[in-house]
Amino acid sequence: MSRTAISRRQFASDNYAGICPEAFAAMTEANQAHEESYGNDRWTEQAANLIREVFETDCEVFFLFNGTASNSLSLASLCQSYHSVLCHELAHIEVAECGAPEFFANGSKVLLLEGGHGKVEPKTIERAVNKRTDIHYPKPRVLSLTQPTELGTLYSLDELGALADAARGFKLRVHMDGARFANAVAALNVAPKELTWKRGVDVLCFGGTKNGLGVGEAVVFFDKELAREFDYRCKQGGQLASKMRFLAAPWVGMLRDGAWLRHAGHANRMAQRLEAALAKVPAIRIVHPVNTNSVFAKMSDQVVKGMHERGWKFYNHVGSEGEARLMCSWDTTEEDVDAFAEDARILCDAGEARAPG
């Protein structure tokens, strides 16, 4: 099957966007000479130090290729095979990683928690932990939170604090899937430490790809003891980049002058603009609070079909049945947003005109 290039910017995923200029420029800089391999290069050192500066603490940092591996290998380093990981039922580690967390943790079970708008609540942790405490049940060991959630919503500082307290009360470690962590920091406008180690997060998977890198996530261990032999885990899991500088340099480009927050803030603002435009269309309902760079909109099947026919790409399988997920990226423009909203409005108006009175 032949595939054609996509001729316009889309709302299907922030993975559709290209590499942002700051990341690209740093890659080019890193391409000037020979450097040591497997992470023993200047770029990797500089990127790790910049991450330590961002979090204002002496953490252990590893650069991996993608989010699935970052989540899976970091969870594996927190668990024995007989442990379990508690997470929201829509968590990426449950619904979109093909069982990799269980695989890399040698069978640790993922236990699911319910909660509105993609968010876990302390009482569900308590229920899950107390459901069974006998030797026949996998022992809860980790609470995994996604910030922002898979539905683009955010845990406030207070909510994070309450969740971490609950986790600590049950001797659970706290893992954070931060595939869009930059969007969370930009939206909440707080120091990154306030969302992580100060709230009891032991390990963060800090997303780079959706923020504007070509490839790459950083695994950040705030509890350094948990990072013991993580380099071996990465190597065994096929995640030790030989030319590591090309994973690390884009982080330098993003972090050294604050591009990561500029891009995330821009994507968040584009989502707000899209929400405002779609909210004016009576036949469209926004179904989750728009806290970061995604908008979840309920529209009729006919409108969805019409939008697809007009060349718009977006997913319908992330939230509940029939919710369109619309993602904004670092390069989404106001014109893109307005064009999408206008097409949706035209199709909704046409549907109403056709609807029986």
Ligand SMILES: Cc1ncc(COP(=O)(O)O)c(C=O)c1O
């Ligand atoms: C919440 C979340 N976590 C992790 C990931 C990373 O996944 P990947 O393995 O595709 O990089 C994604 C990507 O869609 C995500 O949305």
